[in-house]
Amino acid sequence: xxxxxxxxxxxxxxxxxxxxxxxxxxxxxxxxxxxxxxxxxxxxxxxxxxxxxxxxxxxxxxxxxxxxxxxxxxxxxxxxxxxxxxxxxxxxxxxxxxxxxxxxxxxxxxxxxxxxxxxxxxxxxxxxxxxxxxxxxxxxxxxxxxxxxxxxxxxxxxxxxxxxxxxxxxxxxxxxxxxxxxxxxxxxxxxxxxxxxxxxxxxxxxxxxxxxxxxxxxxxxxxxxxxxxxxxxxxxxxxxxxxxxxxxxxxxxxxxxxxxxxxxxxxxxxxxxxxxxxxxxxxxxxxxxxxxxxxxxxxxxxxxxxxxxxxxxxxxxxxxxxxxxxxxxxxxxxxxxxx
Amino acid sequence: xxxxxxxxxxxxxxxxxxxxxxxxxxxxxxxxxxxxxxxxxxxxxxxxxxxxxxxxxxxxxxxxxxxxxxxxxxxxxxxxxxxxxxxxxxxxxxxxxxxxxxxxxxxxxxxxxxxxxxxxxxxxxxxxxxxxxxxxxxxxxxxxxxxxxxxxxxxxxxxxxxxxxxxxxxxxxxxxxxxxxxxxxxxxxxxxxxxxxxxxxxxxxxxxxxxxxxxxxxxxxxxxxxxxxxxxxxxxxxxxxxxxxxxxxxxxxxxxxxxxxxxxxxxxxxxxxxxxxxxxxxxxxxxxxxxxxxxxxxxxxxxxxxxxxxxxxxxxxxxxxxxxxxxxxxxxxxxxxxx
DNA sequence: CTGAAAGCGCTTACAG
DNA sequence: CTGAAAGCGCTTACAG
Numbered sequence: 290x291x292x293x294x295x296x297x298x299x300x301x302x303x304x305x306x307x308x309x310x311x312x313x314x315x316x317x318x319x320x321x322x323x324x325x326x327x328x329x330x331x332x333x334x335x336x337x338x339x340x341x342x343x344x345x346x347x348x349x350x351x352x353x354x355x356x357x358x359x360x361x362x363x364x365x366x367x368x369x370x371x372x373x374x375x376x377x378x379x380x381x382x383x384x385x386x387x388x389x390x391x392x393x394x395x396x397x398x399x400x401x402x403x404x405x406x407x408x409x410x411x412x413x414x415x416x417x418x419x420x421x422x423x424x425x426x427x428x429x430x431x432x433x434x435x436x437x438x439x440x441x442x443x444x445x446x447x448x449x450x451x452x453x454x455x456x457x458x459x460x461x462x463x464x465x466x467x468x469x470x471x472x473x474x475x476x477x478x479x480x481x482x483x484x485x486x487x488x489x490x491x492x493x494x495x496x497x498x499x500x501x502x503x504x505x506x507x508x509x510x511x512x513x514x515x516x517x518x519x520x521x522x523x524x525x526x527x528x529x530x531x532x533x534x535x536x537x538x539x540x541x542x543x544x545x546x547x548x549x550x551x552x553x554x555x556x557x558x559x560x561x562x563x564x565x566x567x568x569x570x571x572x573x574x575x576x577x578x579x580x581x582x583x584x585x586x587x588x589x590x591x592x593x594x595x596x597x598x599x600x601x602x603x604x605x606x607x608x609x610x611x612x613x614x615x616x617x618x619x620x621x622x623x624x625x626x627x628x
Numbered sequence: 629x630x631x632x633x634x635x636x637x638x639x640x641x642x643x644x645x646x647x648x649x650x651x652x653x654x655x656x657x658x659x660x661x662x663x664x665x666x667x668x669x670x671x672x673x674x675x676x677x678x679x680x681x682x683x684x685x686x687x688x689x690x691x692x693x694x695x696x697x698x699x700x701x702x703x704x705x706x707x708x709x710x711x712x713x714x715x716x717x718x719x720x721x722x723x724x725x726x727x728x729x730x731x732x733x734x735x736x737x738x739x740x741x742x743x744x745x746x747x748x749x750x751x752x753x754x755x756x757x758x759x760x761x762x763x764x765x766x767x768x769x770x771x772x773x774x775x776x777x778x779x780x781x782x783x784x785x786x787x788x789x790x791x792x793x794x795x796x797x798x799x800x801x802x803x804x805x806x807x808x809x810x811x812x813x814x815x816x817x818x819x820x821x822x823x824x825x826x827x828x829x830x831x832x833x834x835x836x837x838x839x840x841x842x843x844x845x846x847x848x849x850x851x852x853x854x855x856x857x858x859x860x861x862x863x864x865x866x867x868x869x870x871x872x873x874x875x876x877x878x879x880x881x882x883x884x885x886x887x888x889x890x891x892x893x894x895x896x897x898x899x900x901x902x903x904x905x906x907x908x909x910x911x912x913x914x915x916x917x918x919x920x921x922x923x924x925x926x927x928x929x930x931x932x933x934x935x936x937x938x939x940x941x942x943x944x945x946x947x948x949x950x951x952x953x954x955x956x957x958x959x960x961x962x963x964x965x966x967x
Numbered sequence: 968c969t970g971a972a973a974g975c976g977c978t979t980a981c982a983g
Numbered sequence: 984c985t986g987a988a989a990g991c992g993c994t995t996a997c998a999g
């Protein structure tokens with residue numbers, strides 16, 4: 290194997306100088322830099338990342354923690370984040386967690402053995418961050434939830450305005466004449482910290498403004514962010530409340546399960562029951578009928594997250610919390626009703 | 629940070645003995661082992677993997693190369709493989725490649741800088757393996773294609789019998805009375821090396837046995853393994869051949885796009901056009917109508933692949949090439965026709 | 968069974 | 984601007 294020693298020998302410089310060239314240190318003569326770079330190219334030399342990281346004490350890959358591997362929305366962000374990281378010459382590792390797992394504890398575990406340069410969380414429960422994130426000292430980014438209120442200096446966050454989006458969904462349904470609206474998704478027990486909470490808060494505002502009653506026991510059903518979760522929660526919801534004419538699934542993955550459940554119960558979307566999803570995943574453009582949904586800009590989310598963490602890892606930039614744009618896509622899954 | 633030195637000091641043994649305990653070497657006294665393990669537990673010590681790998685010259689993570697990030701089938705295998713690797717205490721890195729990228733070249737690149745212990749390929753073009761795989765010397769596994777004919781001693785492969793499955797699909801459609809059958813998916817230019825080839829060969833056998841003509845120009849359309857690919861290829865196929873009454877999409881992701889295209893062209897599945905997919909991904913259980921498809925056993929594929937690579941990395945087991953069971957799931961997307 | 972020591976491939980003060 | 988040298992945290996012959 291070619292090592293830095295070989296490059297030193299072949300170029301006629303010391304390994305110290307070769308190392309400086311590799312790491313773009315400024316105090317190297319133009320002459321030395323050119324010669325060394327030429328030899329590196331000739332030998333197709335790649336520095337051993339283990340040795341490098343051992344010295345630098347900072348370990349390997351930026352680690353992406355995906356919370357909820359059944360959630361198709363995360364798959365598209367994951368793919369983009371990973372691709373951007375690799376294009377920037379960074380290694381990327383991925384850990385898939387159950388939707389209800391403690392992602393911060395998982396990160397702490399990984400920190401102990403592998404010392405990642407940073408973490409990117411796809412999804413996160415603020416309560417877990419509040420409790421344990423102080424144990425993590427590398428730059429981290431939370432995607433699809435806001436960590437602004439936590440005030441950790443090494444935690445950035447990027448998300449769409451879930452409250453505004455939730456508001457928009459219910460307001461849209463109300464304006465279409467729906468008054469019996471159901472909501473599925475998320476977990477009641479973790480209210481206040483999960484993404485679902487903000488979406489729900491926006492919904493409640495829209496209900497109030499439109500003079501529509503919202504009784505959680507009758508109109509809400511928790512659900513995992515999976516197709517099967519959406520399927521089951523929809524069945525439960527419609528059984529306990531057959532008057533419902535519209536359902537807001539707070540994730541497209543859930544919505545796809547919901548549409549199938551509605552069909553299997555002998556109803557039709559949108560003629561009997563309208564449905565709105567959330568995320569704007571690719572699959573939502575191919576369902577029959579096409580799903581009306583809130584599209585989150587995956588590309589922007591991934592780009593902001595990656596750029597932010599790279600600047601913080603390499604240049605100590607401060608963390609930031611930003612909102613990303615979203616918009617509603619009108620599909621074919623909502624109908625206007627007249628009472 | 630706690631290092632092996634601290635454990636040595638605290639336990640009263642040398643770092644050599646501590647190292648032996650960590651790595652389960654047999655030549656350590658029971659007494660020493662217990663004492664050292666106790667201190668390791670107390671300190672919650674995790675060996676620095678960089679130092680370990682630097683010494684062992686073998687580098688980091690087992691690397692999973694996913695070929696075709698738009699293919700939903702791979703997402704489910706990836707999740708399982710990753711989870712099993714982590715449960716076994718192995719690190720896992722993932723690289724997403726375009727469906728047409730050269731995965732073997734990508735692996736060679738990664739080998740140079742990171743020396744993974746092994747590679748798991750999700751999808752692969754045999755031609756690329758034939759040309760370049762001799763440059764890779766770590767244990768590797770190819771999933772969803774067979775590498776048996778290549779005879780590389782460090783390459784295992786696990787797949788369902790694509791030829792048999794392709795045969796079964798066409799035979800099934802023929803027995804249902806279909807004679808004008810279209811096929812979408814794969815790439816004509818890479819015939820002989822892509823997974824599509826074996827599926828196609830099985831199809832041709834079934835056509836012949838059932839006395840049905842198959843003219844590639846009129847009945848076949850290439851497609852990327854994506855929903856949009858399925859959408860576009862279906863439009864092309866039906867435009868050039870309106871007599872088609874059934875379509876075999878050689879991937880469920882493609883089939884989902886196909887179903888939407890059929891609908892948008894004003895036809896109905898299965899009343900006007902029957903459709904059969906391939907893979908048995910979770911989404912195929914939620915489409916309307918439910919997809920008839922060939923279910924590959926993701927769990928078995930992942931399990932075989934992971935167990936095989938671990939045994940080869942740690943115990944030099946020989947490589948192997950095995951077939952995994954598959955079965956057809958009858959959904960609602962195929963209808964019997966009478967001519 | 969155990970310890971002392973060399974060395975894996977790098978980076979980085981330090982001295983010049 | 985450059986080189987010699989220490990040291991990152993481990994593993995593993997070697998000697999006993």
